[in-house]
Amino acid sequence: MPKARARQVVLDESQRKELEGVSRSRTDEARRVQRARILLMAAGGATDNEIASAVSLNKNSVRNTIAKFFELGIYGALGDLARPGRPALIDDEAKTWVKSIACTKPKELGLAQEMWTSRSLAAYVKGHCKEAGHVALSKVSASKIWSILDADDIKPWRMTYYLERRDEDFDKKMGDVLMVYKEVEFEIQADEASGTVFVSFDEKPGIQAIANTAPDLAPRPGMGSVARDYEYKRLGTVSLLAGMDLVTGEVVPLVRDTHKSSDFIDFLKIVDERYAAAARIKVVLDNHSAHTSKETRAYLETVPGRFEFVFTPKHGSWLNLVESFFGKLARVCLKGIRVSSKEELTERIYRYIEEVNAVPVVYHWKYKMDEVTL
Structure with missing residues (x-):
């Protein structure tokens, strides 16, 4: 008969569940x-030999574990030095310090870089944790830094953009622009002229004329893409002033080397000649200084009642429908364009707009239109 243990291991319910x-x-x-x-x-009554065989240990190891249980309880027997709930090596105060560093730009701490990487943040934390009283962070890894920050969804190595409303009259000006779009919608549905022309206007400055230094190679079997030499030559820039008729979708272009008040006035003269003399021309445009300059105001006085300007809010040019056309222009015409001169760039922009006007597209504004009533 196996020799019975001097003391029986007795477990309460919570101890049993934990084990x-x-x-x-x-x-x-x-x-x-x-x-x-x-x-x-x-606790179930098994002998030391039976336990040793079941867990693949020698009998002495079994006895040592049981002895620890009688002396220190289950946590001592399992090898822990303390009960659950002991303070983490990196405590909450240290984690809060890490988060505060992450939410501070590196340049504000004397570093050259603008944004953190997980490695540079970890290096800074390890280099300054002792003086901050958080010695436990002296060997922290970049992955541990990441997990500390991820708990609060802090990612200082990423950047998103936002638009600050710097115009106190933003909502009112947005409402004025949306009212124009509502008038356009009504006129299109009514299918009859109201005597008002609606134009969405903006400039696209700095369009680069870029020339190849070696000819492009056309696609061919085995190499299905256009091949282009890495080197190129800059020939200067041009600016496109464009107004889109919101009822017909046709675009009125003017390409110049600059986009000064004189250029804007020349554009207005082109629009003035394009439409019937009795029509009122309502123009949606941004707050560029050329649109409100002394020269522009002087020209408008020579054609009283002809133009009505509806300004988008500051930093609200996204409300201007012509931006949709500019986006298409960039994707279809200007992407990867190579020319031999600024004159060729100008000619190709005009040619593209002729192609657009041959099959014009009417853009319809949707955002918050259900909140606008005539």
């Missing part, structure tokens, strides 16, 4: 899993 959880764990340390099984089997 059972450890014994079934696939992520806990192997020695903790073994020791939990030892205590459970001992």
Whole structure:
């Protein structure tokens, strides 16, 4: 008969549940899993030899684990130095300090870079944690820094953009622009002229004339893309002043080297000649200084009642429908364009707009239109 143990291992319900959880764990340390099984089997009446055979240990190891249980309880027997809930090595105060550093730009801490990377942030934390009183961070890894910040969704190595409303009358001006679009919508549905022309206007400055230094190679079997030499030559820039008729979709262009008040006035003269003398021309445009300059105001006085300007809010040029056309122009005509001169660039812009006007597209504004009533 196997010799009975001098003292029987007795577990209460909470101890049993905890040991059972450890014994079934696939992520806990192997020695903790073994020791939990030892205590459970001992509480079930198994002998030391039976336990040793079941957990693949020698009898002395089994006895040592049971002895620790009697002396230190289950946490001592499992090898822990303290009960659950002991303070983490990196405490909440240290984590808060890491987050505060992450939310401070590196340049404000004397570094050259504008934004953190996980590695540079970890290096800074390890280099300054002792003086901040957080010695536990002296060996912190970049991945640990990432996990600390991720708990609060802090990602200082990423950048998103926002639009600050710097115009106190933003909502009112937006409402004025949307009212124009509502009038356009009504006129299109009514299918009859109201005596008002609606034009969405803007400039696209700095369109670069770029020349190849070697000819492009056309696609061919085995090389399906256009091949282009890396080197190129800059020939200067031009500016496109464009107004889009919001009812017909046709675009009125003017290409110049600059976009000064005189250029804007020349554009207005082209529009003035384009439409019937009795029509009122309502223009949606931004707050560029050329649109309100002394020269522009002087010209408008020579054609009283002809033009009505509806200004988008400051930093609200996205409300201007002609931006949709400029986006298409950039994607279809200007992307990757190579020319031999600024004159060729100008000619190709005009040619593209002729192609657009041959099959014009009427753009319809949708945002907040259900809130506008005539």
